[in-house]
Amino acid sequence: MLNSNHNTLITINASNFSDLPGFYDEVSSVLMKDTDWKVGTLDGFDDILYGGFGVFENGEPIEIIWKESQKSKEDLGxxxxxxxxxxxxxxxxxxxxxxxxxxxxxxxxxxxxTLFEILVEIIQSHKNITLILD
The missing domain is CATH 1.10.1200 (Non-ribosomal Peptide Synthetase Peptidyl Carrier Protein; Chain A)
Structure with missing residues (x-):
């Protein structure tokens, strides 16, 4: 049996991007592994956070660590x-x-x-997701 306290951990690394298209590429690569579909809009980003498309199932508790979030706050400011x-x-x-x-x-x-604040709000609107700004 799986440990129910073990959340799927996803890392968004701000050193991999400096603009919104780059953010979409980053989240596509970490959230949508092995799919042909790529995130390209704010609505699309919101949609994949419901789960069932990529690395986690619908409603599954996940943790997203946004590394170097201060860089993104400036880049997407x-x-x-x-x-x-x-x-x-x-x-x-x-x-x-x-x-x-x-x-x-x-x-x-x-x-x-700002775009950064909008992205954070989108993530936080999903109750199954814990966001850690690193």
Whole structure:
């Protein structure tokens, strides 16, 4: 019988990436081993955290250690987030430009979340996942 106190341990290593596409590559490689599917959006990242796609089952307790999270906090901070929103606005459809402009305005005024904060919030919204910022 498996020890029920033993959580699956997943490590996200910030030294392996410095931007959002790099983050998606990193989480794809650690969460989606042996699958052809890759994470490419915030919604896609949220979806794989439900489990059943890669290295853990749906609802299985897991622990994610985000190594060098301070580096990611800077890499995926204000500037990266502003660029992320500006690119979506420039691209237009299918994005909700009004909503994205509001998010950009909030960010600039100091009320909005950075990409790092959004990613942390997505992880923390999954009750079976313990996040450790290292």
């Amino acid at each position: 204000f500037e990266a987030t502003r660029t992320f929103y500006e690119n979506k606005i420039r691209q237009g459809k299918p994005f909700n430009i009004k909503l994205i402009q509001e998010k950009l305005d909030d960010l600039i005024s100091g009320k909005g979340q």
